[in-house]
Amino acid sequence: MDTKPDFPQNQHHIYLEFSQQLLRYSKNFEQEISHRFRKHFNQSFTRFDLLCQLAKGEDPWQAIGKVANQLLASNGNITKLVERMVAEDLLIRRSSRKDRRLTEISMTMKGKQLHSEMVDANAYWTQSLMDNCLPEDEVLQLNSLLSKANAP
Secondary structure, eight states, X not given: OOSSOSSOGGGHHHHHHHHHHHHHHHHHHHHHHHHHHHHHHSOOHHHHHHHHHHHTXXXXXXXXXXXXXXXXXXXXXXXXXXXXXXXXXXXXXXXXXXXXTSEEEEEOHHHHHHHHHHHHHHXXXXXXXXXXXXXXXXXXXXXXXHHHXXXX
16 A cells, blocks of 8 residues: 555645544444434444344345444454344344355344334434534435445
């Protein structure tokens, strides 16, 4: 990685400020949403993230390792997290039918219901947080720019 960018020294502050603003907002936003998930659902952001990864998969059964790699939040101890969610009847697990060495997980009906409720709440909370700082057209523009920046 080249550590000396090809732009003038006087522009460094723009990119430094941008990175700090983006990280600060992301951190504050995640903390606020996490707090609300705990308060209203007794669930963590990581649990919500895991349910979202399962919901967007084409196959209802997904390998734990694949899901862990897709998590936005920490995938620290996914095995313990999955065990607790299985015990709470939010997930079920099985050995992969294609490769017995792999373990797959899927949402139960209870997990699907919780996911649906959390998605609705997340959308409402996000809208209310964004309404406090940006008009809707700027939120759409920001979302478009972030999607572009996050594209592979």
